[in-house]
Structures are given as C-alpha cells and as structure tokens.
Amino acid sequence: MVDIREVPESDIDRALELAYLVFHDRPEKEARERHHDMLLHCTRIGAYDGDALVGFMAAHDFRLSVPGADLPCPGLTFVSVSPTHRRRGVLTSLMGEMLRRAGEAGSPIAALWASEAAIYGRFGYGSATQGVTIEIDSTRPLALRIEADRRPLRLVDTSDPEGAVAVIGPYHEAARATRAGRPTRGEWRWTEEWLTEQDEEDEELSPPRIIVLGEPGEPVAGYVLYRTKPEDDSGPTRTPGRVQVYELEADTPAVAAALWECLASLDLTGRVCAWGRPADDPLLHFAADRDQVRVTAAFPALWLRLVDVGAALTGRSWAAPVELVLELTDARLPANTGRFRLKAGPHGAAYEPADGQAPDLSLDVRELAACYLGGTRAVELVAAGLVAEHAPGAAAALDAGLRTALLAHTADEF
Missing domain, CATH: 3.40.630.30 (Gcn5-related N-acetyltransferase (GNAT))
Incomplete structure (x- = not known):
C-alpha cells in the first residue's frame, strides 16, 4: 500500500x-x-x-x-x-x-501530452488536438500562389530573452484566443523553455532566432521562432543545412507567406522543418508546389480531460443551437455519469440532469473530451462505434455546436 x-x-x-x-x-x-x-x-x-x-x-x-x-x-x-x-x-x-x-x-478541464497513447484513455483523456510535421525543400525558392506581405522583416535580439518576450509575448497571448487548445505561457516558460540558448534535444542547433514582420514602431504583424543546423558533409552523403521552426504566428496569409518565404531563403540551408503545425495550416493551401511542401507526419497532440463536464460545456461558446440528452459514463469521476440535457447556442449554454429521458447520444467522457475543442467530430466517433447515436442527426448537431473557425491546436509541449 x-x-x-x-x-x-x-x-x-x-x-x-x-x-x-x-x-x-x-x-x-x-x-x-x-x-x-x-x-x-x-x-x-x-x-x-x-x-x-x-x-x-x-x-x-x-x-x-x-x-x-x-x-x-x-x-x-x-x-x-x-x-x-x-x-x-x-x-x-x-x-x-x-x-x-x-x-x-x-x-473544469485538465490536459497532458501522452508519452504512450494507450495509457491515458482509461483515465478519461481524449486526443483533442492534432499536429502535423511539415517539410519544405528550400534548395529552390519557395513557390507561392499568393503575394507575400512586403513590409519590413527584422531580427529580434534573443540574447536578451526578456526583451524578446516583450516584443512577441503580447502577440502570442492575443493569438491564443484565435485557436482553442493553447495553454498560457508565462515569463518562465518563455525564457527557460522557448528561448534557452541550447535546444535540449539537439545540441547542434543554433541559439533561438526570431524574425518579426511589420513597420518599425508599429504593432507586430507576425513572427517566427526558429533555430538552424549547419550542413553535415562528414559522412558518405551530404546532409544540407536545416531550419527548424518552433512557432510561426501571422495576422494574415500574406504575412505567413512572407515569413515562410524568408525561412526558405536562408543561406547554406536546404530544408525547413516545422514540427507541430496545425492540420489546417494555410501554408498547405497557398504553397504552389505540394511536392516542395510536404506533410511528413501527423499525430495526436494535446490530450484533454473533462473534470467537471457541466462547467466545461457551459464555459465555452457554441457556434450553433443544439439541444440534446447525453448519456455519459465516467469510470473515474462518478459525478459526471448520468443523463443530462445540454441546451446551448450562441447566447450561452445550460447543462442539467435529465433522469428518465431518452438519450440522443450515449458516450464516454473520453469521447466527449476529444470533441470538446472541435478538433474531433462526433459523427466520426459514431462511425467508429465509440459513440451510440439514438436520434438521427444528434451527432451532427453536436458537431455543429462545437465547430470552430480554426482547428484546435498547440505546439506547447509540456
């Protein structure tokens, strides 16, 4: 014991x-x-x-x-x-x-990154966001279908981490509201996790670099945080220099295009790698040559747990009206188990016991957590046999209410 x-x-x-x-x-x-x-x-x-x-x-x-x-x-x-x-x-x-x-x-919620995906489902966690790895062949200029923003680009001095955070920190905090799934990033995480002199997993990478776009004296319109690795010709085959992108935020597709174009043009490099990008990254649409810009991996990212289902559901906004009786099971937190009527829409939400009423959907808290940020569709879980739909159209109605303009996403691994 x-x-x-x-x-x-x-x-x-x-x-x-x-x-x-x-x-x-x-x-x-x-x-x-x-x-x-x-x-x-x-x-x-x-x-x-x-x-x-x-x-x-x-x-x-x-x-x-x-x-x-x-x-x-x-x-x-x-x-x-x-x-x-x-x-x-x-x-x-x-x-x-x-x-x-x-x-x-x-x-009302808790989150983690799973070292082994098989472990945390049994504790009620669902995979709530997805990430992709993108690679750009930068041995030639990046081909774009849109015109890049031509306002000035400038380097931020990362030898002064606190000064660098003062430049991009407020922009990042504002950007958090545009996508669900992003944790707060205080000064300690900025300076000790994101802007450390050395990358803990690859010591050959350069110190962090930051490029921002925008006229001097005006608000930042976007930024990229990256490191570089020189080419390696010590082996039988030459490995070109690499640009490793940690984070890229932009006001508009044109700003994003300018930042990606800059990264792909860095001298003595032949590859741009970006781990943990959103699956709906605009780059994947405005890149003119998808042989040059490839998705090389896709993976579950943030895992979410609904600790207090009622508080979680009523604490977020809803994109469309929905009224359903949910039959929920939760082996770890019995207070979440039962039948509940969810009535939600653009003007708010209510979640109340519905004992004795016929359910529209039956599901485990794990599946509801996966759907909560809009990154997983309930109709797909019905098709997978993980959610039981008793009323035709109930899963689609839940999806419509949970829908977000941008997919939930974070690269803040912790």
Missing part, C-alpha cells in the same frame, strides 16, 4: 531521478537545473512506499484557450512510476488525487 501525498521541495531531485529512470533520460546539468526550477512552480504529488518515492506527477498551473473563453486547466507532466511498482495501482492513485485537486480548485 503506497501513500499519496505532496512532494516537498526537498524531494524534487528524487522525483527527477525517478522520471529520468522511467524515461531512460540522462540530461546535462543545465537541463536538470531547469527541470528542478520548473517543478518549483508546479503542484507535485508523489506515491511513497515507506520512505521510497515510487511514483510522481506534477501539474503546471495553466489556463487553456477554449472556444470563446479561457479556463483554468492543470497541465500534467513528469508522470512516472518506478519499474518496481508497475501494475499496482500507483498511477491510478496519483491520477485520482490530481483530478480531485483539480475539481476542488475549480478547474
């Missing part, structure tokens, strides 16, 4: 050692110090077997953009169980305690 309790600051290094053991990691001193500093800012829960720390889970204190709102949302990270204590309910106990705390704190 393990004891689930708060992990004190004095045990942070023990928690990190457990995580490094579980994830087969050996970070350098600088990365370890950054992880330690990060956990100082997190809620920390541990599973103790006597004096031994055998399980650990931390949570960032985030807010997440949802359609029409910003909701408190703990972001789970460093989820670890010792190999000596697997399959003994340690993760279940840690997750139960974290969800209990989230509910008590008034957080």
Whole structure:
C-alpha cells in the first residue's frame, strides 16, 4: 500500500531521478537545473512506499484557450512510476488525487501530452488536438500562389530573452484566443523553455532566432521562432543545412507567406522543418508546389480531460443551437455519469440532469473530451462505434455546436 501525498521541495531531485529512470533520460546539468526550477512552480504529488518515492506527477498551473473563453486547466507532466511498482495501482492513485485537486480548485478541464497513447484513455483523456510535421525543400525558392506581405522583416535580439518576450509575448497571448487548445505561457516558460540558448534535444542547433514582420514602431504583424543546423558533409552523403521552426504566428496569409518565404531563403540551408503545425495550416493551401511542401507526419497532440463536464460545456461558446440528452459514463469521476440535457447556442449554454429521458447520444467522457475543442467530430466517433447515436442527426448537431473557425491546436509541449 503506497501513500499519496505532496512532494516537498526537498524531494524534487528524487522525483527527477525517478522520471529520468522511467524515461531512460540522462540530461546535462543545465537541463536538470531547469527541470528542478520548473517543478518549483508546479503542484507535485508523489506515491511513497515507506520512505521510497515510487511514483510522481506534477501539474503546471495553466489556463487553456477554449472556444470563446479561457479556463483554468492543470497541465500534467513528469508522470512516472518506478519499474518496481508497475501494475499496482500507483498511477491510478496519483491520477485520482490530481483530478480531485483539480475539481476542488475549480478547474473544469485538465490536459497532458501522452508519452504512450494507450495509457491515458482509461483515465478519461481524449486526443483533442492534432499536429502535423511539415517539410519544405528550400534548395529552390519557395513557390507561392499568393503575394507575400512586403513590409519590413527584422531580427529580434534573443540574447536578451526578456526583451524578446516583450516584443512577441503580447502577440502570442492575443493569438491564443484565435485557436482553442493553447495553454498560457508565462515569463518562465518563455525564457527557460522557448528561448534557452541550447535546444535540449539537439545540441547542434543554433541559439533561438526570431524574425518579426511589420513597420518599425508599429504593432507586430507576425513572427517566427526558429533555430538552424549547419550542413553535415562528414559522412558518405551530404546532409544540407536545416531550419527548424518552433512557432510561426501571422495576422494574415500574406504575412505567413512572407515569413515562410524568408525561412526558405536562408543561406547554406536546404530544408525547413516545422514540427507541430496545425492540420489546417494555410501554408498547405497557398504553397504552389505540394511536392516542395510536404506533410511528413501527423499525430495526436494535446490530450484533454473533462473534470467537471457541466462547467466545461457551459464555459465555452457554441457556434450553433443544439439541444440534446447525453448519456455519459465516467469510470473515474462518478459525478459526471448520468443523463443530462445540454441546451446551448450562441447566447450561452445550460447543462442539467435529465433522469428518465431518452438519450440522443450515449458516450464516454473520453469521447466527449476529444470533441470538446472541435478538433474531433462526433459523427466520426459514431462511425467508429465509440459513440451510440439514438436520434438521427444528434451527432451532427453536436458537431455543429462545437465547430470552430480554426482547428484546435498547440505546439506547447509540456
């Protein structure tokens, strides 16, 4: 029997050692110090077997953009169980305690990035956003179907991270409202995660670079955050220099076109790689040659959990009127289980018990979480046999209400 309790600051290094053991990691001193500093800012829960720390889970204190709102949302990270204590309910106990705390704190949702997709569905998490990896062959000029914005481009000095954040931070915060699924990014995450001198996963990459578009003295119209890697001709085949894009935000397609065009024209590089782009990235439409601009991977990104279904559904905006009786199951949080009438539309939403009423849709909280940000369609889950539709058109009606102009998306991995 393990004891689930708060992990004190004095045990942070023990928690990190457990995580490094579980994830087969050996970070350098600088990365370890950054992880330690990060956990100082997190809620920390541990599973103790006597004096031994055998399980650990931390949570960032985030807010997440949802359609029409910003909701408190703990972001789970460093989820670890010792190999000596697997399959003994340690993760279940840690997750139960974290969800209990989230509910008590008034957080209607929780989120994480899954190291293994098979794990978190059984705890009620659904894959709520998708990401794609895009590669551009930049050995030739980027061919575009639209005219790029010709206002000036300028470099931002990233040797002063706080100064760089002052330039692009407000733009990023405003952009969060345009797409659901984006967590807040405080000064610590900007300076210690996004603008660190060295990339933790690839030490050969350059320090971060930022290019912004817009007339000097006027508001930023868009920016790109990237690093570069020189060509490698030491092996039997030459590997061209690479531009690694971390984030690109733009007011208009023309601004985005100017930024992509600039990246593809950087000297001594032959490839632009962008991990974690939205599946509806405008580049995929305004690129003139899709052999030059290719999607090389697609993957589930942010996983979402509805902690308080009623608060989550009434806390977001709705694109179209919908009135349905939902029969919901939730094995971990029984208060979410039952039949409920959802009545929602552009002017608000209500969610009330509907005991004894015939359901229009029957589904698990995991499926509702996947649909919540509009990134997964209920009609597809009906077709997959994961949602039961009792009233014809009910799934399509739910989808119409949940629809967003842009697909939910984030590249903020935590």
